[in-house]
Amino acid sequence: MSLRHAVLGLLSEGPASGYDLLKLFDVSLSHVWPATQSQLYGELGKLAEAGLVSVSAEGPRGRKEYAVTEAGLAELRHWITGVEATQVTRSDMLLRVFFLAQVDPEQARAYLRRQAELVAERLERLRGVQALLQGDQDNLSVYGTIVLEYGLRLGAAQQEWAEWAAGQIHQPPAQTGLKADPGRALSDPADQ
Structure with missing residues (x-):
């Protein structure tokens, strides 16, 4: 767009x-x-x-x-009506999450909890817009409500994910001396 x-x-x-x-x-x-x-x-x-x-x-x-x-x-x-080319979505936030192991676990959890808070704030603003649109039947209101619903549903999923992700961060395990082999592709556990 x-x-x-x-x-x-x-x-x-x-x-x-x-x-x-x-x-x-x-x-x-x-x-x-x-x-x-x-x-x-x-x-x-x-x-x-x-x-x-x-x-x-x-x-x-x-x-x-x-x-x-x-x-x-x-x-x-x-x-x-044009056909969109498949695009890779870029997310600065998800790139940071991918490297959260580089900070203290509490910092990682705090980062994810803050993401959940930011989404909650955005959802609150969207609900305010939703209240303004209720009952209106002009094109912008009808289709705007459809887009708004997407934002509300996506936001709810993002908030739930961030809260879940924060719960997944634990203290790092004791070093075992094993290192990841960067040449080895990630595999599905079902293949093993």
């Missing part, structure tokens, strides 16, 4: 100013695809130059309202 498609998607629901779009981002897309004011206004300029949006109205103090063009709708629809 790109900011370009997020802006086109929001404008496909109706004309809006940059300020209006920023407010919409704050209550709908910021948990999926955050954007700053400068990024948003910069993208609006690029979209206008590309003919994907146009200024539909101008108000006092230079306020501009933008509308998606037919070319913009075509771009959005092409992006929505």
